[in-house]
Amino acid sequence: MGTKGKVIKCKAAIAWEAGKPLCIEEVEVAPPKAHEVRIQIIAVSICRSDTYVINPAFKEGLLPVILGHEGAGIVESVGPGVTNFKPGDKVIPLYVPRCRKCKFCQSPLTNFCTKFSEHKNPLIEQELMDDKTSRFTCKGKSIYHFLGVSAFSQYTVVKDINLAKIDDDANLKRVCLIGCGFSTGYGAAINDAKVTPGSTCAVFGLGGVGLSAIIGCKTAGASRIIAIDINNDKFAKAKALGATDCLNPKELNKPVQDVIVEMTNGGVDFAIDCAGGSEVMKATVDCTTVGWGSCTFVGVNFNDKGLTISPVELILGRTLRGSSFGGWDVDTVPKLVSDYKNGKFNLEELVSHTLPFEKINEALDLLKQGKSIRTILIY
Ligand code: PAD
Numbered sequence: 001m002g003t004k005g006k007v008i009k010c011k012a013a014i015a016w017e018a019g020k021p022l023c024i025e026e027v028e029v030a031p032p033k034a035h036e037v038r039i040q041i042i043a044v045s046i047c048r049s050d051t052y053v054i055n056p057a058f059k060e061g062l063l064p065v066i067l068g069h070e071g072a073g074i075v076e077s078v079g080p081g082v083t084n085f086k087p088g089d090k091v092i093p094l095y096v097p098r099c100r101k102c103k104f105c106q107s108p109l110t111n112f113c114t115k116f117s118e119h120k121n122p123l124i125e126q127e128l129m130d131d132k133t134s135r136f137t138c139k140g141k142s143i144y145h146f147l148g149v150s151a152f153s154q155y156t157v158v159k160d161i162n163l164a165k166i167d168d169d170a171n172l173k174r175v176c177l178i179g180c181g182f183s184t185g186y187g188a189a190i191n192d193a194k195v196t197p198g199s200t201c202a203v204f205g206l207g208g209v210g211l212s213a214i215i216g217c218k219t220a221g222a223s224r225i226i227a228i229d230i231n232n233d234k235f236a237k238a239k240a241l242g243a244t245d246c247l248n249p250k251e252l253n254k255p256v257q258d259v260i261v262e263m264t265n266g267g268v269d270f271a272i273d274c275a276g277g278s279e280v281m282k283a284t285v286d287c288t289t290v291g292w293g294s295c296t297f298v299g300v301n302f303n304d305k306g307l308t309i310s311p312v313e314l315i316l317g318r319t320l321r322g323s324s325f326g327g328w329d330v331d332t333v334p335k336l337v338s339d340y341k342n343g344k345f346n347l348e349e350l351v352s353h354t355l356p357f358e359k360i361n362e363a364l365d366l367l368k369q370g371k372s373i374r375t376i377l378i379y
């Protein structure tokens with residue numbers, strides 16, 4: 001009875017070619033092998049990082065691929081050796097693995113794991129399972145996994161070290177956002193920047209990630225949160241979530257960092273870049289105060305040369321750090337889900353649209369055009 005041990009045929013969105021819409025296809029999803037889990041994805045949303053891989057300017061993309069790394073679902077079956085999960089468990093697949101053996105997993109200083117470091121470019125990590133094969137086939141072709149998650153398929157197979165078990169009563173149509181966007185921004189503020197009560201903050205880029213960083217700054221007790229975006233339509237949500245000031249660099253007659261320095265009597269305590277690109281990176285550094293200014297980089301602009309920095313900008317006491325998935329991992333994500341249920345933060349403001357999964361290309365367009373924050377796609 002049931003599907004255990006059998007190939008499942010289901011719908012998935014396949015990226016066959018860069019620069020082309022995703023194609024909704026019937027895919028075959030093989031049963032999970034050792035230490036793998038097959039999941040039915042119930043809801044998924046789209047993060048800016050999904051769009052990079054199918055951008056024709058991104059030369060390293062591995063195609064065809066099933067993208068999606070912000071999903072939540074239910075365990076359908078488990079492979080040999082899986083002890084922590086059983087069919088029916090609610091789960092969030094994470095692109096951040098936790099092997100528990102490497103020097104990073106054994107350190108409290110990072111959520112990084114050596115299982116996430118086979119390639120130089122994180123966007124092509126975990127493209128196959130450990131036996132170097134894929135569990136997805138479509139029209140006789142093997143399809144790459146994406147970041148070990150591939151949530152743009154109704155069923156997906158992930159390693160047990162990439163899976164967080166969450167509360168049975170979790171609302172999957174909301175907590176899918178904990179799979180990337182929310183956790184990334186919120187954690188960048190509270191885990192990585194370690195925003196302090198009464199501090200001043202600047203957040204660049206007000207997408208799902210940046211707005212979540214604002215939630216983090218607010219939760220940490222920041223007294224002033226300056227929100228920066230080149231799209232004025234993002235400001236209403238930023239204010240609703242706790243931003244005290246909103247700036248559009250395109251509407252200023254001097255660099256935004258100069259305006260922030262003037263507004264804050266010498267610069268903010270914490271700045272978080274959730275947009276990416278050398279210009280924003282530079283503004284992130286320059287808008288912080290000398291002495292103790294803390295700069296946290298989250299945004300990625302894959303086609304950009306990044307930041308050039310002189311020691312003078314650092315020796316007066318600024319610190320720079322990067323942040324990946326907000327410092328969370330499979331062990332800490334379940335607590336985030338409980339915190340959401342207990343009203344510690346609200347995910348509602350991040351959901352701008354809800355669409356059936358078949359409308360995934362519409363959802364991608366909304367994100368690219370800056371018209372959405374997060375679109376929840378329901379299978
Ligand atoms: P998004 O496209 O929804 O939001 C980006 C926002 O930045 C938009 O509102 C833009 O208008 C705004 N923006 C663009 N250029 C500028 C500029 N020059 N100045 C100010 N604002 C600007 O993306 P998102 O929220 O899904 O993701 C944000 C970034 O974070 C993106 O680069 C993504 O790849 C990265 C990311 N990083 C991690 C990580 O772990 N480090 C995880 C997830 C996403």
Ligand code: ZN
Nearest residue numbers: 047049180181
């Ligand atoms: Zn993401």
